[in-house]
Each structure stands twice: as C-alpha cells, then as structure tokens.
Amino acid sequence: MNHADVAVVLRGGMMCSLYQLQVLVVIFSLLSSVASRHCGNGWEHKNGRCYKFVRFRTNFVGSMYFCRYFGGGLVEIDGYNEYQTVVSLARARNFPDFYIGLTDAFSEGNWIQASSYNFQTYFSWSPGEPNNHGNQDCVQVYSADLKMDDLSCSEHMHFVCEK
Numbered sequence: 800m801n802h803a804d805v806a807v808v809l810r811g812g813m814m815c816s817l818y819q820l821q822v823l824v825v826i827f828s829l830l831s832s833v834a835s836r837h838c839g840n841g842w843e844h845k846n847g848r849c850y851k852f853v854r855f856r857t858n859f860v861g862s863m864y865f866c867r868y869f870g871g872g873l874v875e876i877d878g879y880n881e882y883q884t885v886v887s888l889a890r891a892r893n894f895p896d897f898y899i900g901l902t903d904a905f906s907e908g909n910w911i912q913a914s915s916y917n918f919q920t921y922f923s924w925s926p927g928e929p930n931n932h933g934n935q936d937c938v939q940v941y942s943a944d945l946k947m948d949d950l951s952c953s954e955h956m957h958f959v960c961e962k
C-alpha cells in the first residue's frame with residue numbers, strides 16, 4: 800500500500816464516519832420533529848395526550864391563563880387511568896404540589912372541571928380531604944402522597960397543562 804492508497808483509505812473512512820454521523824443527525828431530527836409535531840417543545844406525550852409540567856407558581860386563575868397561553872388548558876382528570884398517567888409523570892420528575900383543573904367555586908361540594916365544565920366523576924382525595932377549610936374551592940395534588948386536596952384558589956402553586 801503506497802501513500803496515495805493510504806490517503807484514499809483514510810479519506811474513505813472519514814467520509815464513511817461523516818456519512819454515519821449525518822444519518823444519525825437525520826434520524827434524531829426526524830424523531831424530534833415527530834415528537835414536537837405531536838405535542839410541541841416542553842410538552843410530554845403520554846397515552847394519547849400531551850402534558851406540560853410548569854415549574855413556576857401562580858394562583859388558580861393564573862394557571863388556567865398560562866395553560867391557555869401555552870396552547871392547552873389546565874389538566875382535567877377524566878378518570879383513574881389519566882390520574883395514574885399524570886401522577887406517574889409527576890413522580891418521575893419529583894414535581895412539587897400542583898393545581899389540576901377542578902373546582903367547586905360555583906357550588907360548594909359540586910366538583911366540576913374548570914375549563915370544560917364537565918362534572919368530575921373520579922376523585923383520589925387525600926385522607927380528610929376535601930375539608931373546605933376556610934373556603935377552599937380549588938384542587939391540588941400533593942406530591943407527598945399523590946392525592947387530591949382542596950385549597951384556596953389564591954394559593955400560588957405549580958401546575959400541569961394538557962392538550
């Protein structure tokens with residue numbers, strides 16, 4: 800093998816690895832574009848829904864506003880399965896206590912979903928909750944036991960959006 804042959808082999812090897820790199824880049828960009836096409840950046844796709852775990856605090860109305868601003872709504876729990884999905888995502892990222900879209904502000908003890916106004920049929924209250932202590936009309940999920948608690952709608956909490 801002379802020097803020219805070595806140069807060709809080296810160049811061939813380099814081209815090959817560059818080509819492999821380009822293939823990887825294309826695959827990754829395809830994968831990420833599929834993910835973002837479905838949910839968008841900062842959203843997580845799970846069981847056919849998109850969730851966004853927002854890491855700043857605001858009151859209940861603020862959380863509804865920001866979820867709308869982000870292109871979704873404050874998360875509404877449509878049943879056991881969705882609750883398990885949301886709390887497992889929360890647990891996986893050590894998410895603090897957070898608002899969900901559930902309120903009895905319109906009629907004490909009658910819990911409705913905050914954006915759709917559907918009556919809530921699934922609950923996973925923490926022991927002793929809801930207690931409406933001092934008039935609590937909004938709902939958080941405790942990070943400690945991943946159960947629901949009614950709290951004042953003026954509390955500033957993290958929150959989860961859905962779309």
Ligand SMILES: [Ca+2]
Pocket residue numbers: 903904907908931934935936937949
């Ligand atoms: Ca209440």
Ligand SMILES: [Ca+2]
Pocket residue numbers: 928929930931932935948949950
């Ligand atoms: Ca309470």
